[in-house]
Amino acid sequence: xxxxxxxxxxxxxxRALLATPDGSEAVAYILLGAxxxxxxxxxxxxxxxxxxxxxxxxxxEDKISASGVHVTWSTRTxxxxxxxxxxxxxxxxxxxxxxxxxxxxxxxxDANEADLLGIVRNRSGDGHSFASVVLGGDGSxxxxxxxxxxxxxxCDRVIVAGGRIHFHGRSGDDGGEVLDxxxxxxxxxxxxxxxxxxxxxxxxxxxxxxxxxxLTRLGVGHLLLIDDDVVEASNLNRIHGARxxxxxxxxxxxxxxxxxxxxxxxxxxxxxxxxWVGDERARDALRACDVIFGCTDDHDGRLFLNRLxxxxxxxxxxxxxxxxxxxEGRPYEMAGRVTVVGPGAPCLxxxxxxxPRRAMEEALRRNDPAxxxxxxxEAYVLGGGEPAPAVVTFTTETACMAVNELLQGLTGFRxxxxxxxxxxxxxxxxxDRSTTCHPRAGCEMCAGTGVWGRGDVLPFxxxxx
Numbered sequence: 001x002x003x004x005x006x007x008x009x010x011x012x013x014x015r016a017l018l019a020t021p022d023g024s025e026a027v028a029y030i031l032l033g034a035x036x037x038x039x040x041x042x043x044x045x046x047x048x049x050x051x052x053x054x055x056x057x058x059x060x061e062d063k064i065s066a067s068g069v070h071v072t073w074s075t076r077t078x079x080x081x082x083x084x085x086x087x088x089x090x091x092x093x094x095x096x097x098x099x100x101x102x103x104x105x106x107x108x109x110d111a112n113e114a115d116l117l118g119i120v121r122n123r124s125g126d127g128h129s130f131a132s133v134v135l136g137g138d139g140s141x142x143x144x145x146x147x148x149x150x151x152x153x154x155c156d157r158v159i160v161a162g163g164r165i166h167f168h169g170r171s172g173d174d175g176g177e178v179l180d181x182x183x184x185x186x187x188x189x190x191x192x193x194x195x196x197x198x199x200x201x202x203x204x205x206x207x208x209x210x211x212x213x214x215l216t217r218l219g220v221g222h223l224l225l226i227d228d229d230v231v232e233a234s235n236l237n238r239i240h241g242a243r244x245x246x247x248x249x250x251x252x253x254x255x256x257x258x259x260x261x262x263x264x265x266x267x268x269x270x271x272x273x274x275x276w277v278g279d280e281r282a283r284d285a286l287r288a289c290d291v292i293f294g295c296t297d298d299h300d301g302r303l304f305l306n307r308l309x310x311x312x313x314x315x316x317x318x319x320x321x322x323x324x325x326x327x328e329g330r331p332y333e334m335a336g337r338v339t340v341v342g343p344g345a346p347c348l349x350x351x352x353x354x355x356p357r358r359a360m361e362e363a364l365r366r367n368d369p370a371x372x373x374x375x376x377x378e379a380y381v382l383g384g385g386e387p388a389p390a391v392v393t394f395t396t397e398t399a400c401m402a403v404n405e406l407l408q409g410l411t412g413f414r415x416x417x418x419x420x421x422x423x424x425x426x427x428x429x430x431x432d433r434s435t436t437c438h439p440r441a442g443c444e445m446c447a448g449t450g451v452w453g454r455g456d457v458l459p460f461x462x463x464x465x
Contacts, residue, residue: 001047008162033455103136163418206395208295336398
């Protein structure tokens with residue numbers, strides 16, 4: 001399996017860079033990061049995902065000729081970028097346009113790229129590869145990877161990911177009569193798109209469980225459930241599908257939710273991981289997702305997902321609630337929040353939605369419980385405090401907000417601007433508002449583009465510990 005995530009910001013940059021006034025073909029380079037997935041969570045098979053990391057224009061002095069059906073250029077920069085890619089652990093890609101047609105690989109492309117592979121092998125040896133991307137004039141995209149003359153591998157899917165999420169290539173089935181009613185609203189290709197989706201849900205409690213059930217009813221073909229907790233009696237007021245017997249038996253939340261999805265009989269493939277989201281055993285599964293919903297109140301887990309979104313170009317739709325009971329002279333405070341993070345959007349740290357001190361305390365409690373309890377006794381940590389209020393209608397409404405944001409990314413039903421990076425709903429005042437912020441100077445995630453699409457690095461996500 002092979003797919004490519006093309007960051008929406010990079011696709012926009014490429015189409016502007018390669019637009020020609022006379023409709024001639026044009027060419028540029030992309031340096032790609034990669035996710036080398038040892039075991040896909042749904043198939044168990046290895047797969048590779050390429051991610052756009054940096055656009056490099058072809059210098060004017062390298063350009064030779066172009067028309068509506070061809071483009072030629074010197075390979076001097078191609079050879080130089082091969083050295084850069086090898087030094088940085090990236091894959092070099094050539095991208096060119098077919099302005100008068102859809103995206104496809106022509107016979108001339110086959111011949112030209114076979115010659116480029118010869119340059120790669122002569123310089124770097126057998127087994128080294130390069131990629132090729134075609135942008136069609138109709139908005140379509142296709143891609144492939146060259147490793148040997150007989151070993152060209154076409155991308156099953158190209159995902160343009162950002163505020164809008166577009167899929168090019170293989171999709172799922174249409175869902176038949178079960179999903180017919182939503183196709184009548186969103187069009188005949190919508191069901192195939194959602195059936196092909198691979199969605200992660202981190203946290204299977206008050207917001208995660210309704211998110212999973214909503215996505216199941218929408219027909220999402222592949223769901224990943226991650227949570228390390230078991231069902232308790234105090235969860236039964238808000239976890240969709242949980243039963244008294246689950247609480248009595250200490251059933252893991254991922255197991256209870258997976259059971260309900262499978263009982264629904266809607267053909268959803270469910271993968272699950274019981275543990276903390278940052279556990280290295282969950283990395284393959286997370287990197288195989290197209291979209292991830294963050295449904296956890298774990299600050300360290302949020303920090304982890306925040307970094308994952310930028311390194312791998314996977315949109316993370318994070319959600320949270322604030323519920324404060326009414327007091328004498330003070331009204332209720334009841335609000336749900338949905339925040340979309342990834343390249344081109346402000347990160348959770350810059351938005352002030354993650355407390356670094358709480359994140360460190362959570363990591364200490366997870367890795368060294370004895371040290372955590374000792375520091376807690378000495379008042380060096382904030383401690384657990386009283387349980388936060390939770391009401392199923394509000395947790396479920398927040399999940400609906402989040403899933404509707406994904407629908408906006410897929411369909412644009414609210415307009416062409418894509419998903420809002422921040423949306424807040426006041427349940428007590430019955431008001432919605434959008435929120436945003438400017439990145440903090442020097443923020444590694446969102447103030448610059450250095451980690452966007454960087455993919456696999458050591459240490460993982462440049463994260464210590």
